[in-house]
Amino acid sequence: MTRPLIANIARIIWFNCRIVVAFICGSKHCSSDKIAPVSSMKPVVVNPNISFTQLVEELETVKNPDALETVINQLLVKIQRKRRHLSPNNQEQLEAIAGMPLLNMVSHLKQSTPQQVKEWWEQRKALAPLAAGIAQILDLRDGGTVPILVSRHADELVAIERGYGNAERPEDYLDSFRAFLLENMNKIPALMIVTQRPRELTRAQLKELRIGLYTAGYTEMNLKTAWREVTNEDIAASIIGFIRQATLGDALIPYAERVDRAMNKILGSQSWTSPQRKWLERISKQMKAETIVDREALDKGEFKTQGGGFERLNKTFAGQLEVILKELYLKCSL
Template identity: 50%
Template sequence: MELLQVFTDIYEVKELKDATCDRETKVHVATVQSFVRRIMYPSDSSPSPNVDDYDCVIIDECHRGYLLDRELSTIELEFRDFEDYVSKYRRVVEYFDAVRIGITATPALHTSEIFGEPIFQYTYAEAVIDKFLIDYESPHLIQTELAQSGIVWEKGAEIEAIDPRTGKRDLSKTADEVKVEIKDFNKKVITPAFNRVVCEYLAEQIDPVLAEKTLIFCATDDHADLVVQLLKEALIAKYREVEDEAVQKITGAADRPLQLILKYKNEQLPNIAVTVDLLTTGFDVQKICNIVFLRRVNSRILFEQMLGRATRLCPEIGKDRFRVFDAVNIFGVMSQFTEMKPVAVIPKISCEKLVQELTRTSDPRHHQEILPQLFARIQRKMRRANQAKREQLEAIAGLSLEHLLDDLRASKPSQLANWFRDRPDFASVIDLPDDRTIPVFISYHPDRLVAVQRGYGVAEDGSTYSTRPDEYLQLFQQFLADNLNLIPALMVAVQSPKDLTRAQLKELQMLLEKNRFRESDLQGAWRDRKNEDIAASIIGFIRQAAIGDALIPYSDRVDRAVRKIMSSRSWTAPQRQLLERIGKQLKAETIVDREALDRGAFKTECGGFVRLNRTFNGELLAVLESINEEIWRDMG
């Protein structure tokens, strides 16, 4: 704002509805999709933009271009047309002769290939330590009997299945044993018993009349309907009376989803939203305090985006942590995704295209790239083929499909190339759309809650350090013993915490975060082990584990220290007011030093350190030192 004018009053700004920019335009807000149309499919009414139209292109959520394709390997680049497979997103970004700036909280595997190496990185852990975001408690790992053993139908058992297109149900006997693991719950099998057990546990943990909001991720739209029904039943059984609007499905298939999103964001009800994909990214509701996973995802990017829905601060309701409920072992699965991986690998490449590549090349390296993809596609298409299509493929192949894939895999690449040359229709027929719908099983197996463990020390890869609080606290104590004399900041925290600087505290917090000792996990483990909910600071936990110092809520330590200092001598009214403000700031920041007094409200309202120091007759640093010394004085 300049001279009470907003940015758009000073500069020419084009908005989403504007297709082109003028010479006077300083900022143009647009979507990648709009430029895909203009650059790749120009028309008389919408010509291609000039490559020098923009000096700088800023792309928010810049990881999104990799959701449907991956980078071609060096080998593939030798025999595949790069333009066939490179993402439209990337082509748009690289079209303009401009500085390109990408912004994302969840970089994909090859984001740096477009934008270069990161010029600035600010991690989630740093944002939590700096009080810009909040952390989550050790996750609730919900374990049921069916989740542990899977759902099993013995050979010859009757199994009910539903056609997802028509809703028609059929009953048949299994030719072999059928087993569905937890990863396919609510996708390949509808299991009301499992969902009911989970919903009953959630009802014990979530009160729908509180201001906090809950976001539940389901596998399908039908699954979301089932969860809404079962959760309402569980809440009514627990609380007797529950508003019908308290629990709402918010998916693309819901009635007026945008209106529901606005209500969820701005009104008290609904305060429990059940969704599938609609609310996974780009959606902020500060009051979300509970995230529930009832579906698996195979993308670390998506997983982190889903968790990120609850990381926003909300002082209005006193939100300082959020809770995560994992009923499908998603934290365990994420440990397998140690890199940012795309969801799919060139999903639209056809069998016909792969066959063409096979018959064109004799290079063994190319064969190693082509054949696994070709066999995987043939296997997938044959599995889904209806009877008519199977008969047509068998007629072309000249043998039963039951043995076809084994025969193809046993052949040499040159033999395979000749086989496909002799049967030119095979690839085009197998690429035809499949009419067959995969039925969804219905399980009537009973289920029960076996255990709810806490995942203490969740690592970046999603794995948990320990599920036993006593073991976790022992590991923390051992870590301190092993490193006390090696890390200066740790030694200061133990021996002289009043001298700990802001930089040393952040260094210490980042080090402990790296080694899976978050403040929220230590608080949770202490609560679960001792049945005491003590909001001690990370310094308090360090001193308790290292030297047996009493574990006392940090706010209590600050209140006691400020009272002691205020009673130590006669203070003026302005001095007493400032001492109280310093106490409040200590609770929020742990360390209040000259730097803290030269920013924020202390700077704007009180004039900063120099002005405050005059109020204390030049003794402010000594006062701060006395407060910090009293905070860590033995309270026994």
């Protein structure tokens, strides 16, 4: 039995592939020798090396609708690829600026019109004057600026320590956090609201507060780690919980537990219809993910698509939905 040459096999495979492509694209140019290019399809990301910063700049300047849609598609694909390689700190900062988990951000932008996407990026840019923008964070890499240190000495493990910015010990980090809050209580309006009128805190104010704290060197993740190393208690508290503990001495309780406890009080306060209970449970789930669920949040996602948004949901609750949300959030803060 004679074996066909590898070159012949490769040629047959190549020819068959071109026939398939030609069939898909509706082309009749399938000559085995002089076959014309039959596909002009391009990948979504034409230039994989283009930076996020450049794409965002084009998002602000491009006027042609088709070109704008191409820029947005490239941006979304790059975000999805980059998401898997983000450090926890960078992801936390991104989500603080975006005001939502990264997956939700991509989904939100996909469902938006090109004009809405442009407006969304402009709002984020205006929201974070003290912090790096989303595009700049996504572009972060050492870029060869970190020197390669070469040593001919044998490696030796001396100690394992965690850094806390300017603080060397977790105790110092928590103390400096408390000092920062007290010094800026009258300078950052959201701090006053968190400590005195928590039910009035809005999602926008929470975003600004997180960005301001990040800029000053305080993140939810580092606070959790410092608290665990000082107290041996691993508590998944929210940034609001850490602020109230540091300034008011409130007990530090996991935020999900606070939400469950508050929701149980709400559900036990009166008789609710089945649709009302269903939406209260969904609101509870959303609060655990995003801390605050307000009127703006109820006009998005499943609350909009399945519940009709705030106005329709408010009718389900006899016009008392906003009151219920404020009461729920107040109970979460106590």
